[in-house]
Amino acid sequence: MKHPLRPALVVVAALVFLSLDHGMPHRYVPDDSAVKCALGIARDLGADDVPLLQRVVPPAGHYTTYPYLLPYLDLAAIGVNYGLGRVFGWWGGTGEYGMKTFDDWSLAWVPARIVTALLALLLPLAVYRAARELGRAKGEAALAALLGGTSLLFVQYAHTTRPWAPMVAFGACALAASLRMRRKRRARDGALAAGFAALSASCHPVGVLAFGLPVLAALLFRPGWKPVAAGLLVGGAVTLLVGAPYLLVYGGDAGVGAISGGQVQGGLEIGGQVFDLSFISGRLLSEVSRSWFGYDPVLILAGLLGLFLLARARLGPAAVLVILPAVFHTALFLLYDGSHVRYLMPAVPFLAIGAAATLAGLARRRGPARLLAALLVALPIVQAARLDYLLGRLDTRTEMVARIEALTGPGDVIAVDHQGFAYAPPLVPTAQSLLAVETLVELTSKEKKILEGVRVWNLPEPAEARTLVPLTRFWIFDSYYPTDYSRGEDPVELADFLDARGVNVYVQVDRLPDEQRRLPVTALMAARGTLVDELSPTGSSLPDEAALPTDMAFALTALWTYERPGPWIRVWRLAP
DSSP: OOOTHHHHHHHHHHHHHTTTTTTTTSOOOSOOHHHHHHHHHHHHHTOTTSOHHHHHSOOBTTSOSSOSHHHHHHHHHHHHHHHHHHHHTSOSSHHHHHHHHHHOTHHHHHHHHHHHHHHHTHHHHHHHHHHHHTTOOHHHHHHHHHHHHTOHHHHHHHTSSSSHHHHHHHHHHHHHHHHHTTTOOSHHHHHHHHHHHHHHHTTOGGGGGGGHHHHHHHHHHOOOHHHHHHHHHHHHHHIIIIIOHHHHHHGGGOBOOSSOTTTSTTOEEETTEEEOGGGBSOTTHHHHHHHHHHHOHHHHHHHHHHHHHHHTTTOTHHHHHHHHHHHHHHHHHHHBTTOOGGGGGGGHHHHHHHHHHHHHHHHTSOTHHHHHHHHHHHHHHHHHHHHHHHHTSOOHHHHHHHHHHHHOOTTOEEEETTTTSTTSOOOOBOHHHHHHHTTTSOOOHHHHHHHHHHHTTOOOOOTTOBEEEOGGGGBSTTOOOGGGBOSSSSOOOHHHHHHHTTOOEEEEEESSTTOGGGHHHHHHHHHHEEEEEEEBTTBTSOOSOOOTTSOOSOHHHHTTTOSSSSOEEEEEEEOO
């Protein structure tokens, strides 16, 4: 008889790896700091003017503000891809590989996504082991693995280079290892539980909460001093060596984190992220909980009910180890004002175990109850498959590039929302248009390469190059209120800015069209612009949001209104 976990793993692996190259050859999820850190380290390794230790361990905040586990793993994956390219003759050296990467981001980003996807597969394995440690039957444990691995929120983040899916997977491993300490109380068992918690913390600062699992296991199961000492030693060593090695190298001058302590007064800084207790007010409770339910309705409803059933099942201290962290983490990040729906992802392993208990109970009954259980198991699989289908379709940015090139010519001056950032159509700027703003705004690495090609190598302008104005970089974020102009002390009207630069084409890029800060654009285009083209991710309809491939406000219905990823893009020709 086949092991019941095998089909669950096949389903999860398919959902995680399908459409893993979405958006390529252009990157369009903005938080890619792990890959950029890996590429920065790779570049530094060939620099003679940087000390060797600093090349391998850059200061915090130099390339990334997150812990360093994923950058190191991404560096290894990119190195493997580079080595394969040398073997098969795809490039001749690091310089050629770097140039090709600027033209095709998939050379670095897809290997990094494969790292995330492979680490994500640890979650169903760990959830299965955790359920078995609770005494659940093999079939129910495999169902828990399936429900955890098909969580829509988890599958979506497993498609990115961001640290959330690996963090949750390592947290699930820490849960399984901590539950194992009920019956295995050797030093290596404490080391294993704390080591997995440290790996979770080495992905993202929220992973620090995973250390609560071996600590709680030690309090509940009382394994003795050896497992506790081994856990402290291994947990601390792993965190410092692969999560925050800059602390060993630079000490107090390690650098700054994602939110520096100076920005939030009185907050607790953990790995560069500031947690301020005054932010616990529940102001975003309705918004975040609605979004979470839209992603994982089965996990939430069946999972919470199942945790209640497990509490009544007289499992002893082991039940506390599953229920208490789930309740604590869920309550904390529903009430914390700085949280987004992804902050609730660490609850997935716990809720999956609870949901399996609920659905297994329904399946043991006859008639409608068994049918309901089957439908509830199928729903997250269908949701995740729909996400894979959408991510695999050509996104609006990429398609709109060809349209804009056909609509415009060398004489047009084009202002582009988000130019140089992930959500804008990846148009190619002329070197002259970059020279015009070089001293005013910060250029991207790709834009610097274009200037280098003209200045150093005398390369000709490509036919698709256009005169572009990187509008967003002159304002705070993508708000164009006069007082949000960031390149001078005096307010600047958007219309005056465009006129001064002779802009006659405006590319409007909206992900949340009704946001207050976008009103100046909408008002100006209605007064002076003629719409010449548009592309909506929801087809012919006007989108309430255009969030894919990032978080959706209510995925349960939004998945079926989207036709493709990418923002809503409108092209306006402006009257003089």
